[in-house]
Amino acid sequence: MGYEETRSGKDRIEGVIDIGPVVLSHFENPAMDAALEFLSEVLKWNRKCIIPTSTILGAYHILTRYLRVEKVSAYEALTRTLKTHSPAFYENISVEYVLNSLTNALGYNIESWDGYIVSLAKKFRAAVYTTDLNLIRRVKDVPVVNPIPDEIFNEYNEWLKERLK
Secondary structure: OHHHOOOOOHOOOOOOEEEHHHHHHOOOOOOOOHHHHHHHHHHHOOOOEEEEEEHHHHHHHHHHHOOOHHHHHHHHHHHHOOOOOOOOEEEEOHHHHHHHHHHHHHOOOOOOOHHHHHHHHHHHEEEOOOOOOHHHOOOOOOOOOOOOOHHHHHHHEEEEEEEHO
């Protein structure tokens, strides 16, 4: 079944997954279990959300560069996820959606990557699932939701501040 066919009825695309939930589910941290539970439901296609495959590339960058996760560990964790060959993986980055991404980036004053996530959410009339508080504050014409419960996300942020000192 193609993505265009899932836009109506019970198989409608519910959301587009941003980098944050993927990152949190791929290294040891206070939000890992919540993120893993969410991502597992998406990968099993129990929740009809798409994960742009380029999100995995962004997750590797964030894990290794900013969170200082050892490169081999990040590689192994992310490749295990990709090897599920989940129907949630979305592989298409067309010129049209890059143009839309840049328009969104300019209009919302967000990163171009986030503009791409928003353009997909608009395409599928879906929510964005992210841990990016800036995106949650700035984008108002599509639902933008943090899938990590507030208490756990706050604990993660405190833990992260300590880790990055």
